[in-house]
Amino acid sequence: MRAIYKKEIKSYATSMSGPIAVAVMLLVVGYMFRYYNLSYGTASLVYTVFNSNLIFYIVVPVLTMRTFTDERRQKTDQLLLTAPVSLIDIVLGKYFALITVFAVPILVMCILPLILIPLGGGEMMGTAYLSILVFFAMGCAYLSCGMFISSLTDNLIISAIGGILFVFATMIIHNAYSMVSASNFASLIFFIVLAVLLGILVYVMTKFYWASLGVILVCALAAFAAFMVSPDWFGGKSEKILSIFDFFSHFESFAYGSFSIPDLLYFVSVSVAGVVLTIARIQKRRWS
């Protein structure tokens, strides 16, 4: 793991991607800081951090698009996978390198609350640092998912666009709740759509036509049967499922001054899920 971590850090430092990501983050954070704190004279850093979330649109693709895409394109994955290193070590080495690069501007952000002390920021120091922590956790979750996206393709552009779309989807999905009706029947339809999507996924993974059709039928029938037995159970369930991908709401809550451990745990579990999926994805490629 050490060797891969070292190599990744070096490659971020010597290529354009590391400096660009750090520069963009500092620029955006610096601008927000000037705007909310210095111009308006607010002592709370929360607004600055909250509004800095748009950096993920750039940072996630810039940092993650190459992680596994480039290895596959250059066939260097053959070196990594035939070396006496476990797959977990490879993925974690890369992931920790991503986090390390991301942590550089975060560390710079940690200076900001100190600057705000003359404005009366001393009292809000705790919330300020907690908001930076949540921001960092969200970044880790994004980087983990971005890494997974990069393991899906060997095309850099698709990998980058996938990353941007993912950030976009997770930022706006809370708006989609209102579009999906909370009625029982609408939820049933939503479940059937999910069953079809699952079927398509099965087909893509296995190329086995009957299996995917079976999955769709079984899931759809199960949902329908459940609907017949207890229609009320379905109410609002679609919203719950969509909220799995709702990064924004978990991030937003702290802006209202409520720092919650579950929100932090949410980001941690998404990070773990991204790493596990990446490992599974690479393992799957060995078998196909």
Place this chain on the structure above:
Amino acid sequence: MIEVRNLTKKYGDHIAVDHLSFKVDEGQVYGFLGPNGAGKSTTMNIMTGYLAATEGDVIINGYNILEEPEKAKRTIGYLPEIPPLYPDMTVREYLTFAAELKKVPRKEVKLAVVHAMQELSIMDVADRLIRHLSKGYKQRVGFAQAIIGDPETLILDEPTVGLDPKQIIEIRELIKSLGRRHTVILSSHILAEVSEICDTVLIMSRGRLVALDSPENLARKSAGATVTITSPATADEMRPVLEGLEHVTGVDFTDDGEGTVTAHVTFDGEGDPRKDIITALTAGGCSYYSVDVQRASLEDIFLELTDSEDEEYDDTDDEMTEDAESQDRSNSVKTQAGMVSDEKEPESSESDSAADTEQSETQEEADSGEEAE
């Protein structure tokens, strides 16, 4: 020691490797031969743990690559078909990374890197970016990566591709010397290379092993020779003389149009038939300008074993001819004809370069003859 048992790899309906089994002993050089798509690279990828097998086991130096991958991988150095290089690294950085990845003890990393660079004579590009290197250098950097950390087994997928003739000779010498201490498995399209370096040849065709033997034994099994005679005599004068000889299975004449006739005589016996021919021609009153013999070569055996109704064979044939030609130009490599006649005529092999030139001409003639047919 490496043991491959019942190895099968399927891509959907396509069977890339079909119940392949063989054993590889220590301290020998093994050559994988086979047309494109025969499953050589797939087999190597499975043996090194890059791909998983659908069925079967691979035991590398006592460890099953599927069950104890890390222990097994520690004993292998692998050079894939496309060298796995990071273009943004310098050669030294890259090899240091490879050494660390292969868990070379930290104190020995520097030494191991220098040693590998010396073996492949790439010291002069040590601090250049890999992106700026030529193909031959890249190939050698990939090779250096494989030997770093001194693994017991080396698996090399087409190690001499992209090298210039001088480098090819150097790499072959290196492989031979490595073969004394390590087990080496290499794949190649170039038959001359395999017969020169390898102690044992494995011929694969469509995922199956069709032959496993030493190059000499393979050549012996498929006995026979073709003798090409250029003579100012006419076909009618030569025919009775040649057909009267023992072991002759066929005589074929072509008119060269310059007052000479070329006869192709095929034999099925062992040994050199030229002496008999020359005696017979002289006795029959026919003069001649040249008599050349071409024993059944590895190439013939290769074609015989892998020849099948599918089109893959045609591609390979073209490629092999190209390979052979490129080497003829270099004069570096003993061609098929050269290889065997060297054994028969020790006196000619002493004056190496001259003999090579001659032999490559013979080969070129043979090639153009094949094309004409």
